[in-house]
Amino acid sequence: MLDIKWIRDNPAAFDAALKRRGAEPQADSLIALDEKRRAIVQKAQEMQSRRNAASKEIGIAMGQKNAELADKLKAEVAEIKTSLPAAEDDERRLSAELNDALSRLPNIPAADVPDGKDEHDNVETRRHGTKPGWNHKALEHFEIGEALGWMDFEGAAKIAGSRFTILKGQLARLERALGQFMLDTHTQEHGYLEVQPPLMVRDDAVYGTAQLPKFAEDLFRTTDDRWLIPTAEVPLTNLVREQILEQEQLPLRFTALTPCFRSEAGSAGRDTRGMLRQHQFNKVELVSITDAESSKAEHERMTESAENVLKKLGLHFRTMTLCTGDMGFGSQKTYDIEVWLPGQDTYREISSCSVCGDFQGRRMNARYRDKADRSTKFVHTLNGSGVAVGRALIAVVENYLDEDGSVTIPDVLLPYMGGLTKIEKAA
Structure with a gap:
């Protein structure tokens, strides 16, 4: 399997290698799919960070007898707990889709391999x-x-x-x-x-x-x-x-x-x-x-x-x-x-x-x-x-x-x- 990081860093070289193999360019579609995956990963991480921070803020609000703020924060945590599984499911789905696409790509030919059809x-x-x-x-x-x-x-x-x-x-x-x-x-x-x-x-x-x-x-x-x-x-x-x-x-x-x-x-x-x-x-x-x-x-x-x-x-x-x-x-x-x-x-x-x-x-x-x-x-x-x-x-x-x-x-x-x-x- 090829490394998506290498593909991101070397899209032109990757497509050129596929062309040598007689395959169509795929760098753009793979990078776009990876961008979607990375965005979901970042979103999930931000939600987890916010949930952890809000949980601490609830303790502080309750210690300050600020029930209104505590209730507001509890509602925010509950909403994150409801939304986070969907984001994690999206991350797993996109990761599986990317891995499947990568698993179907041939290896990159060495530079000294002669070009040819058959x-x-x-x-x-x-x-x-x-x-x-x-x-x-x-x-x-x-x-x-x-x-x-x-x-x-x-x-x-x-x-x-x-x-x-x-x-x-x-x-x-x-x-x-x-x-x-x-x-x-x-x-x-x-x-x-x-x-x-x-x-x-x-x-x-x-x-x-x-x-x-x-x-x-x-x-x-x-x-x-x-x-x-x-x-x-x-x-x-x-x-x-x-x-x-x-x-x-x-x-x-x-x-x-x-x-x-x-x-x-x-x-x-x-x-x-x-x-x-x-x-x-x-x-x-x-x-x-x-x-x-x-x-x-x-x-x-x-x-x-x-x-x-x-x-x-x-x-x-x-x-x-x-x-x-x-x-x-x-x-x-x-x-x-x-x-x-x-x-x-x-x-x-x-x-x-x-x-x-x-x-x-x-x-x-x-x-x-x-x-x-x-x-x-x-x-x-x-x-x-x-x-x-x-x-x-x-x-x-x-x-x-x-x-x-x-x-x-x-x-x-x-x-x-x-x-x-x-x-x-x-x-």
Whole structure:
């Protein structure tokens, strides 16, 4: 959430930032709403002050045997007591209206984010490795998986409907190996603390990470009004909600391997074959909590941690800086890591790493105490995929396809595979 004080002080910069996001200017309407709220707050405070003063004056008047003045003052206090609740109700209503309006505004893009409308305006920052050079035909992951007999989409559809996959045998083992490898890499080499968080959360948690109120249709809700997590970003980031941390405690770095649940609203007809876009998938998430000065450097560090996973797997990828029109709602700046998929003959996102500034910290009321002046400031938050396990499986299967239809297992995964060196056709 953005700071209304900053908007009041920087209306032109705020509207310019919204324009970069492709949104209409809103500074004037927000400031007008805030003026109304502030006027009501001042009115209520003046009424409370006058009530307190009049109550003291009643005591003085009675002590002076001035019954007429005392009665007049009592009538004034009674009138204030009658009017004050209405003013307080107006204050609560206007505060809620302002907070709701602020909660629906996207984050301010960083100055170095390229301007643009959509993914076509993203800018390549770097790339690693080269595309595999083969003599045999490249295949898509679902063609490979079904031919091997370890990937079942029809069976999943009978059980759960579209956008689900059943992995069996050696491919199920490979998917598990990928997740464990990623967790070990991030905890042992990159300094993240492993967490096993809840998979269902309350309204406050998804509000804190900005999925609510704007993106409720993208989520699944339980019958008891909890939300299935769309990503472990939600519970991991909320680990610091409503706390005041010491600056010396920062940065905090968390990682988790969890199922993720997404309705995929608005994606009808996109990636309907295979397991690229699923209602349920596993992902290793990275979350960092930092002070204001460290978040930019932490963003680079987090992105490098995700890239390192792909380097260890021997996969070719490129890292893109997203333009203003393609960034997520809560992000100040985002890097997308896109892995090469030979079967599709294209790059596809496998990780997205974002720095959010104090956007989420403000929504969660998560703060830290500055060690220099002991003032409290909102924490900065970052999140990234480290990486999407299902998409990593797709990338490994497509990039390590052998001419005979088997899949060679990358060396770094062999310790997790129980002696298997290849994924071969089911007997």
